[in-house]
Amino acid sequence: MSKWMLRVAAAIFGMVAAFAPALAQQTVNLTFRFNDTEEKEMRAALDQFEKQNPGIKVTLQRIGWRDARDQFLREAAVGQGPDVVHVAQVWVKEMGQAGALQPLNDLIKQAPLTNGFSDFMAQELAQNKEGRIYGLPWTTDTWAMVYRTDLLKEAGVTKLPETWAELHDVSAQVKQRTGKTGFGFPAGGSASGAIWFLANCYWWSNGKAMVVQKPDGTYGMNLTTADVVDSMRYVKSFLTEGHNPTSNLSASDAHDPSILQALVNGQQAIATMPPNTYKQVLEMYATANPGKPVPFVSGPFPKGTVTRTSMIGGRMLGINANSKHPAEAWKLIRFLASEPIFTQYYTTQFPAQRSLLKNVNWSPELKGFAEQLGYARTWGPYSDGPAPIGAMWNATGRAFSAALSGQRREQDAAEELLQAVDKLMKTRSQ
């Protein structure tokens, strides 16, 4: 190699060495892990964010909800993981306590939210007793009942069921008069199965709860074996009487394809689901039947002996405790919580800010969800109490599935469930 070539190489190397750190500093690379299916829409939103913030690049990672929780906890424990994570509201406190999420208090002070943190619903699930905020509520929703109006009409049903007993009777009537599925719900026992929501809504509406906070501040159960047996028998009656096909014993999610297809194809009259799944059903129907009016309405959950209720659910955004760019991550979170995200990109979800929620234009099909939000309650003591929600969720799903499939008698399954939850509460209290 000639001398001049060596000199040129040395000069290039010198320039790269001198400017590389400066160039690297100019662009901050963030990773955002998103768990919902709207990947394309979210990428478009992030492109907009990058345009507004030329010094920040965001890599979008996708993971399913089923694996999101433990995957992030494993990564965070060894100093890895995405900068910004999409988490369920009930995970936030435990992730903060585990040191996986960093407190947002200072960031909120430095770059305040437009209407303040108090504008957000489910704040109590975002902060611990010491006031450390580990997540920003991003979306909110609640489940409601969904009805196929043409099938109800065919079955001679003139008004939506008001109570659990009426729901059962309407479901039976649909089956009897149309031969179609009445209330088709996923009855499988997977660790994150939908039966957990149905069971809790049933218990809450009858004044019961798996976890309650006692006056002395400790936590306990307000559920007897008889209560659990009653709920199991109620749910099982739909399967044994054939209003809900036994194949739904292998379905665990509200968005199980067989349930969505049955609704869209007119093989099922009643279901329960969150609004984003319902919007999917409406889209599927509109695609399959262009120009036809949509034969669906939504309505609130049936009443029990005390009230009608469901759970306020939703997602939050948090910053990984290992993130090297918390300020930029916070900038991204603030952007994702802004109104255009919900009106242009992430349109299947509702914002967690009360000020934005007021502006939501509820279409006629979605009115039931709006009504249900008024009755909905948070997971409160379930999240604050000593037993991890995930473990109670799994135990409940397994117990119901065992009783519904005939693996266990309802009495045995109920006793085992309560023993398992009691043990979880005692173990974790220590």
Add this chain to the structure above:
Amino acid sequence: MRGGRLFIALMLAPELVVLALFYAYPVFQNLAISFTDLYLLRLKTGGNWIGLDNYRELFHSPEFGHVLFNTVVWLTIVSVVLRLLMGLGMALLLDSSVLKRLRLATAAKLAILVPWATPPIVAVVVWRWMLDAQNGIINAVLVKLGIVDNPVAFFADLRTVWPSVVTVIVWNTVPLIALSLLASLQSIPEELNEAAALDGASRWQQFRHITLPFLMPTITVLSLMSVFWTFNNFVYVWLSTGAGPGTFTNVLATEIYIKAFVDFRLGYSSAVGIVMALVMAAFGIVYYRFVATRELGESL
């Protein structure tokens, strides 16, 4: 002499270090965790030493017997025996003169590769759809032929869930057995069967006294490998049933996953893993002592 030993030790050292890092360290780490109450939400702080508590809880758990039974009987014995029998049958068919005469032998060998080349997750999804009660082709055929009045929820009904899971496993794994046995079949000298036929041996006698003894070493190795693969398998059960309905199809591998990543009890989950490894080690020793040494005596 000493120099020679030192040289051998030095040459073996890198391999031993690799083995220690890749096998011994995880095993001992797992063993150590099994004596703690390590919890996924407390990974950073680590677990507390609790001695044999996890093992006591496991052996006193009412679920343990059921899970062990599912793992040993349904997942392992039933599926391995079916796999070997069907694999042997398919190998004999592929080696038969009938297929060769019809010029179908090559096509059949290629066709048999399809299930083997299908990843387990795809196999489970395909079978779930085929066996689906609402939209599945198998139910449609059964109803059409009048074999059943109403569609069967194969993966939800207690009477059909295990046979359904075993069907998926066997479908996906039998080609390897069939092709391995076919290779052994084709190495049997033709003259032996010809001589036996001349001596008046029937087809069954030829199979019993010539073919089977020749195949036994291959069957022995395949059995051992199949048992290890199947006993430790997580994918088929988890993807097809999620260990349900209830806990009806829960096996040791799914129990490990549920305890570790649903209940977050990594210590307890490690204890289940250690028990699983011990069961397999015990099986391996017994199998080696009583079966493998007899069938593969010279090569071991």
